[in-house]
Amino acid sequence: MTLFDVLDATWPAAASHMAGGFRIREGRGGGSRVSSASLEVPFAEADIDSAAAAHRALGQPPKFIVRPGEEALDAALAVRGYEPFDPVTIYTAPLAALADNVPPVTAFAHWPPLAITREVWDSCGIGPSRQAVAERAPAPKVAILGRRQDRAAGAAFIAIHGGTAMLHGLVVLPAFQRMGLAAAIMAEATRWAKAEGAETLALVVTRANGPANALYTGMGMQPTSHYHYRREASE
Structure with missing residues (x-):
């Protein structure tokens, strides 16, 4: 089992289909991770066209995830004019090492998500289509609501697969940032995952998100892997 397996299990696409050597995820508006194509067999350049056609048949633009060791795919997509975007770092840490x-009264775990938790997500750009991804994930899973100044101010989602707890959708409302709420939500995620018997905490964050990267490294999490996407260049 790889971290990419954990990602797929804890933040699942609505459906997936094989086209050539690629697995095509059907995202239904849930974001890049659940609407990308991933290489599942040894790379053959002709399969790119099959994958692109399968994407279009689903009504979504062609998009590929490029993981470590897939340099040939990356180069072939570049030649075809696919532009890179959203380089991502995967962080992990043993749960036993995390606070x-x-x-x-700062963060508590619950499922299904409370209406106020959904409102926080909505306010931070995680709308119904992305929340539906969390609904599809199998248990054990939980939403976390963060509070500051007697107000709902942050939220996150976490699910477990194969002993690894993967955190998704951590947001803090702008008015409550830099108050330690993200760290409190992470502590609650850690507490819940330990209680569920998980051994490792993992999460993904874009390299451009400096504050989040600083938070996770400050907690003692380590960059373990990475990936990026390629999509057809905008006209």
């Missing part, structure tokens, strides 16, 4: 002391 789980949650300040009182």
Whole structure:
């Protein structure tokens, strides 16, 4: 099992289909991760056209995830004019090494998500289509609501697959940022995952998100892998 297997299991596409040597994820508006094509067999350049056609048949633009060791795919997509975007780092840490002391009345785990949790996600760009991805994930899973100044101020989603707890959708409302709420949500995620018997915490974050990268490295999480996407260049 790889971290990419954990990603697929804890943030699942609505459906997937094989086209040539690529797995085509049907995202239904859930974002890049659940609407990308991934290489599942040894690379053959002709399969790119099959994958692109399958994407279009689903009504979504062709988009490919490029993982470590897939340099030939990356080069072939570049030659065809596919532009790179959203380079991502995958962080992991043993749960035993992470703090789980949650300040009182700052973060709590629950499922299904409360209406106020959904409102926080909505306000931060995680709308119904992305929330539907969390609904599809199998248990064990949980939403986390973060509070500051007696208000709902942050949210996250976490699910477990194969002993690894993967965090998704961590957001803090702009008015409550830099108040330690993200760290409190992470502590609650750690507490819940330990209680569920997970051994590792993992998450993904874009390299451009400096504050998030600083938070995770400050917690003791380590960059373990990476990937990026390629899509057809905009006209």
